[in-house]
Every structure is written in structure tokens, then in C-alpha cells.
Amino acid sequence: MNHLSAAVDWLLDAQTWTGPGQLGARATEHLGYTAVAVLIAAVIALPAGLAIGHTGRGRAAAVLSSGAVRALPTLGLLTLAALAAGVGLVAPLIALVVLAVPSILAGAYAGVESVDRATVDAARAQGMNAWQVLWRVEVPLGLPIVIGGLRLAVLQVTATATLAAYVGAGGLGRPLFLGLRTYDYPMMLGASLVVILLAILLDACFEVVQRLLSYAPGLARTGRLREAR
Amino acid sequence: MTIRKPTHALLAAAAVPLLALTACGSDDPLGPADTDEGAIIVGSQLYYSNTIIAEAYAQRLEAGGYEVQREFEIGQREVYMPELEQGAIDVFPEYSGNLLQYLDPESEASSADEIQQALAEALPEGLVPLAPAEATDQDSYVVTSEFAQEHDLRSVEDLAGVDEDLRIAANSEFETRPYGPGGLREVYGVEVTLLPVEDSGGPLTLRALLDGDVQIADIYSADPAIEANDLVVLEDPQHLVLPQNVVPVVSEDLSDDVAALIEEVNAALTQEQLLALNARSVEEQAAPETIAGDWLAEQGLA
Known part of the structure; x- marks a missing residue:
């Protein structure tokens, strides 16, 4: 418990947070990297996942390849990327995007697939075209699961963005590595606590969004029913 | 130089409680109990x-x-x-x-x-x-031969005369070491900023130096990469590095x-x-x- 109380002391010290290169700036960097990585991953994975869910084509390939990608050790990937791209922000972003894509992809196609086929058929029977079926039926009804995928990706990336510091890109990994290397365990633990707190906060934000969506007519009310089944 | 490979250092840190646990049992893998006598x-x-x-x-x-x-x-x-x-x-x-x-x-x-x-x-x-x-096998201040020639560098002292911002790639603990930025300023009057690259003078640190992301890198003196890449190890006349x-x-x-x-x-x-x-x-x-x-x-x- 000694380290823990020392870590809390370290976190409560104003010196820890202020100034350039201190914890406040590191946390902002960390959030920024997480946001950018998840955004890029979403731009890649959401359209692909929705297409797979809607058409049912390429599902096996997506499951296989995202499974394989998930097995990649991120530190190894980061090192490989940094050897190709040099030190700096590019390599960690590549590694984090690769980490985030499978979750978002799986959320997207699973969300679309989760919509009752009878509902989709009904929409078609009313004369909706493929786009209308996707945007007016499948996406709204599958939204809780699609957002669940994003939520999982954000959680993973927040925790893993500490690796950015391995190649000189900063973030909350910086005090973590410094603490590790100088046997400053309170600093290491303190930095870890901030990462954990950020992850929980972001996760709580998603929880709120998902709950709010459940009040929107025609959206997750169905999702709720679905969960209850 | 205390820790060579960060990933493994993490593993080792995780292994400490394990060691402590096994030390209680009679089958301690490192204890003398199960070793051949002598x-x-x-x-x-x-x-x-x-x-x-x-x-x-x-x-x-x-x-x-x-x-x-x-x-x-x-x-x-x-x-x-x-x-x-x-x-x-x-x-x-x-x-x-x-x-x-x-x-x-x-x-x-x-x-x-x-x-x-x-x-x-x-x-x-x-x-x-x-x-x-x-x-x-010690930390050493390494520069590319082009950089050394351009600024006529032999020893760390000569860096004080270089008229550009100097960045050094090293593990994050370099910041707190006696031979880190503080020591360089005090002993040699050289101002450097640290770019933390956590592979202990390994390929990423080397890459940062060769790419020009940094002008100096902390690479171990027994690293074959120094010769392979025609790098110059700067002398350290004041023994800043032990x-x-x-x-x-x-x-x-x-x-x-x-x-x-x-x-x-x-x-x-x-x-x-x-x-x-x-x-x-x-x-x-x-x-x-x-x-x-x-x-x-x-x-x-x-």
C-alpha cells in the first residue's frame, strides 16, 4: 500500500500536472492520440463492416482476418512500423489503428446482422431501396451494437496508447516508462492510475450516449428489447 | 544500461512476486535445494x-x-x-x-x-x-560521421560550439542520469533535449539518428551498429559516463x-x-x- 499512497501523493502534487511535458499535457496528448486512432479506424472499419453486414458477403474473410490481426502483438507491430516510418507519431498511430479496426468492424457487421430479418423484409416490401434499408432500418436498429464496437475500440486504444512513448511520441506512457526505468514506482503507478481513470471516463461517456440513444424513438428501444430477449 | 529490453523488464517485474512465492516452497527453481551438489x-x-x-x-x-x-x-x-x-x-x-x-x-x-x-x-x-x-559496454554519445565532420567534432566538449538545437535519442531514464541533459550542461556547457526512444540504443534509436530526427544518440559502446553505420563515438574526457x-x-x-x-x-x-x-x-x-x-x-x- 506504500507505493499506492505515494502514487496518490504524486498525483495530488500540483507540480506533477503543470508545465509543458507534465502530466496535464501528457494526458491531453494521450486523449488526442486515442481520438485520432479511433477516428481513422472508424473511417476504415465502419463502411466495411456495414457493407459486410448488409450484403452478408465477405463475412468469413472479415472474421478470419480480424481474428488474425487481433493476435498481433501491438508492441511488435509498433517496432516494425517505427523501423519503417522512423520515430514519431506515425508508427504508434498505425499500431493503434490496427488494434482498433477489428472491434469496430465486428461491431458494425454484427449490428447490422442483429436486425430481425422480418423487419428488413418488411422494409423491402414497402419499396425501400438498399440504401434506405441500410440507413433507415439496419443502422438505427443495430446502432447499440455498432456503438458497442466503438466503445470497445476506445477502451483498448486508451490503454495501449501508452506505447506511443516507446518511440518518442509522448502521451501517458512517458511517465510510465520513466518510472519503470528509474524504479520510481509511485510515478509508474500514478501514471497507470490516470490511464485507468481516462479509460473509465471514456467508457462512462459511451454508456451515457447509449442510454440517451435508448430514448430516441425507433432506435435502441428495439435494441433494449433485443438485449432483454 | 540497467535495463536492456523494456518488454522483458516488464516481464521480469511481473516475475518478482512469482519468485517470492516459489522461494517459500522447497521447489524453488533458483534455490540451492534442487541443484546438484557442487x-x-x-x-x-x-x-x-x-x-x-x-x-x-x-x-x-x-x-x-x-x-x-x-x-x-x-x-x-x-x-x-x-x-x-x-x-x-x-x-x-x-x-x-x-x-x-x-x-x-x-x-x-x-x-x-x-x-x-x-x-x-x-x-x-x-x-x-x-x-x-x-x-x-557503456552508454556513449554517438553522432553520424557527416555530422562529426561538418562540425569538426571529436569530444562531447565540441558540441558546445555547434550552433543548432541538439536533440539526443535515449531511454527516458537518460533525463535523470548524471550523464543526462543536466550533466551535459554542467560539465560541458552543452544544451540537449531528450527524445525518449525506449529500446536502449537499439534499432529504433539508430534509425532516429540516421533519419536526422536527432543529432546525437545514446548507444552502447559494444554495439556492432557503431561500426556498421560508420558512427562516431564522442570522447568523454570528464568521465561523465562511468x-x-x-x-x-x-x-x-x-x-x-x-x-x-x-x-x-x-x-x-x-x-x-x-x-x-x-x-x-x-x-x-x-x-x-x-x-x-x-x-x-x-x-x-x-
């Missing part, structure tokens, strides 16, 4: 070069008719020093300056001889340092004959030889047993 236990750090040296000691002892048990790649000092103190390991190749700094952070010894003397006093009871090798001669730390209980065998190996370990050993590991990916065995045979010590 076997000499040789340990090594989680660092390929250190393991090659340990393997050379081990094979030399075997050639001398002793039974040897290998406990290699144990991780960082915090993990293996207690094992040495308890007598769970008998022989360990160490690096003089860093070991002294670990044992006695207050020590003012700076030359190789002073460090060796201070080590003998600072080591816990039951452990003694044997004669150090000529070879050192000399890191390879020094075997051994249990006092070992016989003089054992100590003599290890010292034979150490005496053959010149800087050139250590570089050649490391180069074989890096370039050919040869196993430590092969590298150490071939080398001992070459030196007539097999």
Missing part, C-alpha cells in the same frame, strides 16, 4: 551480450571439469542481486560503473580503477568482484581455481573481442552457446 550456478542479464559472456564463463568452467548450472536472462539488477546475495547464483557478469551506482549511489569513484576498488567495498558480504575485462568494464561478480565461497578460470576468460575479453562476439549475435543470429564456444576455442580456452 554445481556452480552462472547467471546472466536479459541482454544478449551479457548472456554470451556468461556462457563463455560457463563453458570455461565446464572445460575445467566443473559442473555448471545456467540461470540465464534473469532481467534487471533488482531481480538478480538478491539472488546473488542469498547465494542462489554464484557467478554473474556485471558492468562496473552501473553496478557501483546501484550499490552505492553516493560513490564518487570515476576512473576504472577507483570503481573497481569501490566495488570491492560496496558489494554485499559474501560477494567479490574478480579482475575486470578491458572490454566496456566506465562499464565487464566484471564478474562471484560468491566468496568459490575456490581460487574457479576464480582463475573465469579471470582467464575475462583477460581475453578486449573491446575488439566483445564487439566481434556481439556482431556475430546481431548479424548471424548465432546462439550464445555457439558464439561463446567458438570464441573460447579461438582463444585456446576451450
